[in-house]
Amino acid sequence: MVMSDMTYPACNADNNRMEPGLGGGQPRQEFCSVLDNGFMAESIAKIRLLAPYVAENCHPGQFVHLRLPNLEAHILRRPFSVYAADARSGEIQLLYQTVGAGTEHLTTVGRGAQIDVIGPIGRGWQPQPSAKRVLLVGGGLGVAPLYMLAASFRTDVEVHLVMGAQSADRLICREPFSTYITEPCLHITTDDGSAGQHCFTTKVVKDLLDEGSFDYIATCGPEAMQKAVAALAAEHKTVCEVSLERRMACGIGACLSCMVETINGPQRACVDGPVFSALEVIW
Ligand SMILES: Cc1cc2nc3c(=O)[nH]c(=O)nc-3n(C[C@H](O)[C@H](O)[C@H](O)COP(=O)(O)OP(=O)(O)OC[C@H]3O[C@@H](n4cnc5c(N)ncnc54)[C@H](O)[C@@H]3O)c2cc1C
Numbered sequence: 708m709v710m711s712d713m714t715y716p717a718c719n720a721d722n723n724r725m726e727p728g729l730g731g732g733q734p735r736q737e738f739c740s741v742l743d744n745g746f747m748a749e750s751i752a753k754i755r756l757l758a759p760y761v762a763e764n765c766h767p768g769q770f771v772h773l774r775l776p777n778l779e780a781h782i783l784r785r786p787f788s789v790y791a792a793d794a795r796s797g798e799i800q801l802l803y804q805t806v807g808a809g810t811e812h813l814t815t816v817g818r819g820a821q822i823d824v825i826g827p828i829g830r831g832w833q834p835q836p837s838a839k840r841v842l843l844v845g846g847g848l849g850v851a852p853l854y855m856l857a858a859s860f861r862t863d864v865e866v867h868l869v870m871g872a873q874s875a876d877r878l879i880c881r882e883p884f885s886t887y888i889t890e891p892c893l894h895i896t897t898d899d900g901s902a903g904q905h906c907f908t909t910k911v912v913k914d915l916l917d918e919g920s921f922d923y924i925a926t927c928g929p930e931a932m933q934k935a936v937a938a939l940a941a942e943h944k945t946v947c948e949v950s951l952e953r954r955m956a957c958g959i960g961a962c963l964s965c966m967v968e969t970i971n972g973p974q975r976a977c978v979d980g981p982v983f984s985a986l987e988v989i990w
């Protein structure tokens with residue numbers, strides 16, 4: 708089934724608003740100017756877009772669906788988590804890894820180009836409002852959807868982050884996260900030991916959970932890592948949410964190409980997720 712983008716009301720991209728984002732808006736199609744696009748590390752890039760509607764309405768953990776300029780006729784939209792959003796400036800930021808034709812092409816899109824964006828899409832993170840001590844676990848670019856979540860907690864919530872990467876040069880978000888999460892709560896791991904602890908994130912998650920209790924865990928990254936974090940959370944009877952990536956076509960719940968097996972039956976990652984309760988997922 709082919710779904711037209713006209714399912715979404717168009718949104719004028721030059722409507723900068725000053726009030727902070729509220730989250731929870733319905734997805735819309737928005738034509739967005741590229742403010743900046745460039746590599747941060749080998750095969751990892753950041754793109755900044757003027758996307759006032761998404762910036763104002765995005766909830767942490769949601770994503771956008773991009774139609775790549777000059778590839779419109781040949782390639783489906785590509786989903787990317789919203790890494791940062793500023794409702795005052797109307798800017799959103801995405802982090803992306805070059806893995807194939809679409810993301811390779813995205814690196815060639817320069818400042819001033821227009822990108823057709825649908826967003827914000829999906830179910831984001833839903834920590835309990837009463838949570839006082841939370842643990843975020845990001846592997847590789849899986850840290851991207853955790854940044855807005857880190858920024859969303861009240862200052863009296865103790866937020867820990869375990870951030871894992873293959874090597875020091877791929878820890879691209881360390882600095883921005885340090886605005887919200889400072890040293891004793893910021894736990895770095897690398898696969899090669901070039902920064903932080905020489906281990907996988909799951910070793911640190913286990914140590915932290917053994918040392919003291921958390922009210923909520925959010926994790927994103929390689930599925931094997933998320934599965935292991937979910938198992939540790941279940942062992943420690945801690946509420947845990949995971950963010951699952953699936954290949955997507957329509958992004959609006961119609962084509963059923965993004966199914967996730969859950970105890971409540973098959974669910975669509977694009978609209979029922981990408982964030983799911985870890986207990987719900989059949990791994
Ligand atoms: C909800 C969601 C959020 C995402 N957020 C980000 C993000 O913030 N940053 C980022 O770099 N990537 C993210 N992705 C993955 C990203 O969408 C894919 O890497 C991208 O679509 C690949 O396009 P391509 O044309 O370059 O690669 P293709 O040529 O289509 O595929 C190349 C390789 O990437 C794999 N791949 C393609 N699409 C997906 C997908 N949707 N999920 C998992 N693997 C895929 C393929 O299996 C293949 O191995 C997200 C995916 C989802 C579903």
Ligand code: FES
Binds near residue numbers: 954965978
């Ligand atoms: S991508 Fe079509 S239903 Fe999820």
